[in-house]
Amino acid sequence: MLEIPLQIGGGGFLYWAIIFFVLAIIAAAVGSRGVAGVSMEIARIFVLIFIILAIVALLL
Numbered sequence: 001m002l003e004i005p006l007q008i009g010g011g012g013f014l015y016w017a018i019i020f021f022v023l024a025i026i027a028a029a030v031g032s033r034g035v036a037g038v039s040m041e042i043a044r045i046f047v048l049i050f051i052i053l054a055i056v057a058l059l060l
Contacts, residue, residue: 012050013046013047013049013050013053014046014047014050016043016046017043017044017046017047017050018043020039020040020042020043020046021039021040021043023035023039024036024037024039024040024043027039
């Protein structure tokens with residue numbers, strides 16, 4: 001059986017940032033601006049956390 005080497009079950013920050021970004025795009029297309037704004041903010045926070053953790057991991 002072919003296994004995908006992504007850590008989807010691990011709940012990585014980048015994975016969840018992409019999920020919230022897609023949710024924000026769908027919400028904006030439907031016209032729900034409040035949900036789109038909140039989703040984009042959550043995605044932005046997850047991306048920032050991912051970048052900070054990636055830099056820390058590279059330095060150690």
